[in-house]
Amino acid sequence: MxxxxxxxxxxxxxxxxxxxYRRARALAEALTRAGLKKGDRVATLMWNHSxxxxxxxxxxxxxxxxxxxxxxxxxxxxxxxxxxxxxxYLIVDDVLLPxxxxxRRDVKLERVFVVPYSGNPAPAGFEDYEAFLGGATGQFAxxxxxxxxxxxxxxxxxxxxxxxxxxxxxxxxxxxSFAEAVKDSFGLGHHDVVLAVAPMFHANxxxxxxxxAMVGTKIVLLGAHMDAESILQMIVxxxxxxxxxxxxxxxxxxxxxERNPGKWKLPNIVRAPCGGSAPPESLIRALDRxxxxxxxxxxxxxxxxxxTTGGIRAHxxxxxxxxxxxxRARQGWASPFVELRVTRGExxxxxxxxxxxxxxxxGPWVASGYYNxxxxxxxxxxxxxxxxxxxxxxxxxxYIKLVDRSKDLIKSGGEWISSVDLENALMGHPAVKEAAVVxxxxxxxxxxxxxxxxxxxxxxxxxxxxxxxxxxxxxKWQLPDAFVFESAxxxxxxxxxxxxxxxxxxAGWKWE
Ligand code: ADP
Numbered sequence: 395m396x397x398x399x400x401x402x403x404x405x406x407x408x409x410x411x412x413x414x415y416r417r418a419r420a421l422a423e424a425l426t427r428a429g430l431k432k433g434d435r436v437a438t439l440m441w442n443h444s445x446x447x448x449x450x451x452x453x454x455x456x457x458x459x460x461x462x463x464x465x466x467x468x469x470x471x472x473x474x475x476x477x478x479x480x481x482x483y484l485i486v487d488d489v490l491l492p493x494x495x496x497x498r499r500d501v502k503l504e505r506v507f508v509v510p511y512s513g514n515p516a517p518a519g520f521e522d523y524e525a526f527l528g529g530a531t532g533q534f535a536x537x538x539x540x541x542x543x544x545x546x547x548x549x550x551x552x553x554x555x556x557x558x559x560x561x562x563x564x565x566x567x568x569x570x571s572f573a574e575a576v577k578d579s580f581g582l583g584h585h586d587v588v589l590a591v592a593p594m595f596h597a598n599x600x601x602x603x604x605x606x607a608m609v610g611t612k613i614v615l616l617g618a619h620m621d622a623e624s625i626l627q628m629i630v631x632x633x634x635x636x637x638x639x640x641x642x643x644x645x646x647x648x649x650x651x652e653r654n655p656g657k658w659k660l661p662n663i664v665r666a667p668c669g670g671s672a673p674p675e676s677l678i679r680a681l682d683r684x685x686x687x688x689x690x691x692x693x694x695x696x697x698x699x700x701x702t703t704g705g706i707r708a709h710x711x712x713x714x715x716x717x718x719x720x721x722r723a724r725q726g727w728a729s730p731f732v733e734l735r736v737t738r739g740e741x742x743x744x745x746x747x748x749x750x751x752x753x754x755x756x757g758p759w760v761a762s763g764y765y766n767x768x769x770x771x772x773x774x775x776x777x778x779x780x781x782x783x784x785x786x787x788x789x790x791x792x793y794i795k796l797v798d799r800s801k802d803l804i805k806s807g808g809e810w811i812s813s814v815d816l817e818n819a820l821m822g823h824p825a826v827k828e829a830a831v832v833x834x835x836x837x838x839x840x841x842x843x844x845x846x847x848x849x850x851x852x853x854x855x856x857x858x859x860x861x862x863x864x865x866x867x868x869x870k871w872q873l874p875d876a877f878v879f880e881s882a883x884x885x886x887x888x889x890x891x892x893x894x895x896x897x898x899x900x901a902g903w904k905w906e
Pocket of ligand 1: 550597668669670671672673691692693694696725782783784796798799888890
């Protein structure tokens with residue numbers, strides 16, 4: 395089994411699982427010799443590559459807590475997070491030293507190890523990660539670890555409010571790995587090759603390092619190259635069978651495939667577990683035509699992250715394709731051992747696929763509190779369900795469909811409008827590359843929808859055309875009252891549409 399990764403100069407590095415094991419174990423020994431105590435936090439500031447994988451395995455095996463820092467956050471947020479977690483050590487890519495410098499003054503780190511990711515030795519004043527590993531003797535006994543001890547922590551990416559820390563235990567990670575590996579979920583096996591497109595600092599790297607290590611799946615990592623061309627290159631050259639990323643990644647891949655017909659010959663059908671935001675039905679359909687089978691799932695940093703798996707149930711196999719695609723665009727049913735419910739006040743709402751309510755979740759890998767944040771405990775019900783902040787419907791087959799994040803729902807004249815439904819419909823228009831819809835203050839209706847649209851290269855569409863296109867599917871009062879054409883939609887640190895920025899940008903919109 396191999397680990398393959400891209401270096402900054404785009405060259406490809408590779409080693410075996412045996413090398414991964416030896417190096418992760420050397421890291422565990424070196425950290426223990428450096429005085430790491432059980433529960434100490436070891437932070438990482440790294441792209442997706444082999445050394446990051448080593449930390450995923452080596453730090454928890456030493457009894458430490460792996461804390462992956464989101465390298466796209468603002469310096470003040472990073473300082474807040476490092477201080478809040480009280481990180482003791484940091485392992486950082488040489489190419490990310492400028493990022494570290496931006497907040498180093500504001501944090502206390504005992505030791506910093508620099509990974510020569512670009513091949514250069516650590517600059518003066520820093521410790522070298524390779525030299526640190528080289529100090530290991532091979533004489534190392536794993537510490538006794540209780541299954542409930544902390545193994546890793548991750549902060550929410552802060553799409554809504556200040557990042558909050560979530561701690562994963564050895565137990566929760568092991569159970570999550572089993573659930574992730576099952577066939578209808580990520581479906582990882584020994585014969586697969588998995589590409590982790592999602593950044594390894596996002597939501598516990600979607601659990602992939604642990605699941606892949608558990609079942610022995612070859613792992614492919616993109617380094618800092620997360621663009622569509624690099625993704626397709628690695629899929630082709632490494633024979634990737636499973637690739638995991640957020641919808642915006644797949645929108646980019648689709649664009650590349652469609653702009654260059656015949657250029658990319660995928661070696662096999664690629665299974666693409668996809669979540670983080672809702673993939674439009676049109677994306678699922680179009681990717682199928684290119685041999686990429688999107689598997690829709692829903693999860694959160696707080697749920698490790700896997701909580702549902704979408705797709706077709708056995709009794710739906712003969713349904714018309716249009717019906718099947720509708721089902722595949724839903725977020726799916728609960729993963730094994732995860733419980734879901736949709737509530738309004740004290741009661742569960744009807745499972746009629748229409749009535750929306752607050753989505754709540756609980757299970758063995760669902761957080762029961764945020765790290766050192768008792769003021770946030772109201773996010774959990776007294777009987778231990780996590781209030782996700784997502785609004786959903788559910789049905790008799792057990793599928794949930796997310797209507798929106800409660801903060802993104804558009805409240806117009808006492809009625810709710812789903813921004814997700816509108817934007818996903820818009821992204822089904824042939825001229826539209828991306829679309830985000832936000833609620834903008836309105837003197838009469840409280841809020842009205844405004845659509846921000848990015849057109850495909852060389853394509854044209856007017857506001858009237860797009861409105862007419864949507865009118866076939868939505869009631870008149872649900873249609874956006876304004877369409878704004880932009881060259882890009884701002885993104886969060888993990889590639890979701892940054893709707894809070896759009897809301898700020900259009901807060902003063904003058905309605906006609
Ligand atoms: P942040 O909350 O900072 O964005 P997360 O990455 O943990 O950090 O985001 C979890 C949220 O992402 C969920 O609460 C939900 O709103 C959204 N999400 C995740 N998966 C999906 C999905 N398949 N469809 C729609 N929204 C999703």
